[in-house]
Amino acid sequence: MSDRELPTPAPDIQPETAAFWAATLDGTLLLQRCSDCGQALYYPRYLCADCHSTNLINFVATGRGAIYSYTITTRGILEYADAGSYVLAMVELDEGPKMITNIVDCDPANLAIGQRVEVVFCDTGGGGALPRFRPADPGL
Numbered sequence: 190m191s192d193r194e195l196p197t198p199a200p201d202i203q204p205e206t207a208a209f210w211a212a213t214l215d216g217t218l219l220l221q222r223c224s225d226c227g228q229a230l231y232y233p234r235y236l237c238a239d240c241h242s243t244n245l246i247n248f249v250a251t252g253r254g255a256i257y258s259y260t261i262t263t264r265g266i267l268e269y270a271d272a273g274s275y276v277l278a279m280v281e282l283d284e285g286p287k288m289i290t291n292i293v294d295c296d297p298a299n300l301a302i303g304q305r306v307e308v309v310f311c312d313t314g315g316g317g318a319l320p321r322f323r324p325a326d327p328g329l
């Protein structure tokens with residue numbers, strides 16, 4: 190794994206994602222919950238992905254989850270073209286939704302499906318911080 194820092198491209202903030210990105214600057218992972226069917230949602234949107242309701246309420250997530258799938262990427266594109274190798278992962282949050290993200294602060298050889306992870310935020314300097322994950326203390 191490269192010792193270089195991963196790039197932090199600034200998010201393209203839209204009206205439906207503004208609250209999410211503002212919360213990341215405070216170290217908070219914000220999800221939405223549908224008031225009609227109870228589904229927890231990520232990414233931020235106007236309509237429930239399950240029942241198409243517009244009654245979505247933001248709530249603070251725990252920022253914890255488990256690795257659902259991952260790969261070690263050795264050749265990135267765009268901002269990641271010179272990033273060296275890094276871990277691209279799908280994390281299943283404790284609230285249910287899955288996020289595509291990076292696993293950082295780890296030895297990729299020691300990662301495993303189902304491993305507990307916790308969110309860390311990488312400020313982009315562009316109005317939001319990227320939620321990435323690191324291995325969680327198994328004692329928590």
Ligand SMILES: [Zn+2]
Binds near residue numbers: 226238242
């Ligand atoms: Zn719904």
